Amino acid sequence: MKAVLNTAPGVLSTGDVVLRDLLPDEAHVQIHAAALCITDTFVVDGIAPTPFPNIPGHSAVGTVLATGSNCSRVRVGDSVAVVGSSQCGRCHSCLAGCPSACVDNGNGFERTIGTDAEGTAVYTGVGIGALAEEMLYRESNLVPIEASAPTPYLALLGCGISSGVGAVLEVGKICPGNSVAILGCGHLGLWMVQGAALAGASRIVVIDPDENRCRLAAQLGATDIIVGSGAEAVRQVIELTGGLGVDVAFEAAGQVSAVSDAFGMARGGGTVVATGMESPTAAVEIDNFSLIIGAKTIVGSQTGGGDIVSTVPRYARLLAQGTLDAEPIVTAIYSLDDAAIGIDAMRHGGALTGVVITSPSGQLPSTLATESNALP
Ligand SMILES: [Zn+2]
Numbered sequence: 001m002k003a004v005l006n007t008a009p010g011v012l013s014t015g016d017v018v019l020r021d022l023l024p025d026e027a028h029v030q031i032h033a034a035a036l037c038i039t040d041t042f043v044v045d046g047i048a049p050t051p052f053p054n055i056p057g058h059s060a061v062g063t064v065l066a067t068g069s070n071c072s073r074v075r076v077g078d079s080v081a082v083v084g085s086s087q088c089g090r091c092h093s094c095l096a097g098c099p100s101a102c103v104d105n106g107n108g109f110e111r112t113i114g115t116d117a118e119g120t121a122v123y124t125g126v127g128i129g130a131l132a133e134e135m136l137y138r139e140s141n142l143v144p145i146e147a148s149a150p151t152p153y154l155a156l157l158g159c160g161i162s163s164g165v166g167a168v169l170e171v172g173k174i175c176p177g178n179s180v181a182i183l184g185c186g187h188l189g190l191w192m193v194q195g196a197a198l199a200g201a202s203r204i205v206v207i208d209p210d211e212n213r214c215r216l217a218a219q220l221g222a223t224d225i226i227v228g229s230g231a232e233a234v235r236q237v238i239e240l241t242g243g244l245g246v247d248v249a250f251e252a253a254g255q256v257s258a259v260s261d262a263f264g265m266a267r268g269g270g271t272v273v274a275t276g277m278e279s280p281t282a283a284v285e286i287d288n289f290s291l292i293i294g295a296k297t298i299v300g301s302q303t304g305g306g307d308i309v310s311t312v313p314r315y316a317r318l319l320a321q322g323t324l325d326a327e328p329i330v331t332a333i334y335s336l337d338d339a340a341i342g343i344d345a346m347r348h349g350g351a352l353t354g355v356v357i358t359s360p361s362g363q364l365p366s367t368l369a370t371e372s373n374a375l376p
């Protein structure tokens with residue numbers, strides 16, 4: 001089967017991969033479409049601890065072709081979301097009610113799924129891999145869904161939608177009437193805006209230096225936009241909220257400085273939800289006084305937290321009924337052969353979300369089949 005192969009830092013090509021036999025806790029999946037995100041550049045550039053050669057990608061939609069003997073969540077023929085966070089259901093974190101810290105998230109980096117044309121073992125991006133016609137997945141990364149929404153949109157369930165909407169509903173636990181600030185209007189921030197609107201937040205303040213992205217956020221439900229960043233943006237959020245700060249501030253800018261800014265925007269006793277990652281080794285600076293005297297809470301959000309077996313099918317239904325709107329967030333469609341162009345666009349911030357159609361069954365919705373983003 002054909003796959004995108006990442007053979008060295010920054011080096012991508014398409015090639016043939018022969019998949020090995022299924023393990024008992026794995027399923028063989030035909031992939032229809034995969035969504036790109038900034039995390040893929042960490043793998044491609046050799047920053048994430050995934051060896052080469054590897055198949056990048058961590059969010060996709062597909063159909064189960066075969067299951068290992070220990071699989072119980074998915075069956076042959078199921079439509080499944082490939083999710084960027086694992087949930088094995090058996091480890092300490094899963095049993096303790098915190099599946100987003102599942103042990104499978106950290107132990108798959110050296111997972112191989114077959115061999116390339118030279119017979120070299122092929123690894124998978126962050127233990128998952130999605131830029132391929134087919135893949136062997138641990139069942140812990142798969143969730144059965146109703147595939148009613150357009151296929152390219154369903155590819156976003158496993159990262160952008162789960163991470164953004166989940167951060168708001170599952171981690172921030174926004175209630176009707178809450179006030180929120182969202183730092184960063186890339187794909188994560190725009191999904192957070194939709195999640196906050198869905199939850200009934202009364203004030204949704206977005207902060208981004210890019211005015212066009214702020215305006216898009218306003219179309220999707222933001223009540224206030226601040227074009228900017230840093231200390232001046234913190235001051236404006238405090239002013240907008242009558243000197244109090246917001247109930248929950250969400251960091252979606254991918255910069256540790258934005259976590260510090262979010263901390264300044266949260267009210268006393270408020271919460272900061274951090275979702276972005278500047279680099280695996282970056283450190284977050286938090287004001288000690290605000291943390292202790294302000295009694296603030298800071299919490300990390302791994303792919304939106306929550307029970308993905310429950311949340312992802314709900315997000316799929318919200319996509320199908322149009323309550324969650326993917327159309328303005330999917331900014332480009334690529335073939336497998338052009339996936340490198342899409343990854344480069346993510347690296348340079350030139351796209352919100354690029355989707356790679358990995359098989360002929362990944363039909364484009366009519367709204368996307370325009371001259372500028374039709375399949376080459
Ligand atoms: Zn687990």
Ligand SMILES: [Zn+2]
Nearest residue numbers: 037039084159
């Ligand atoms: Zn991602």
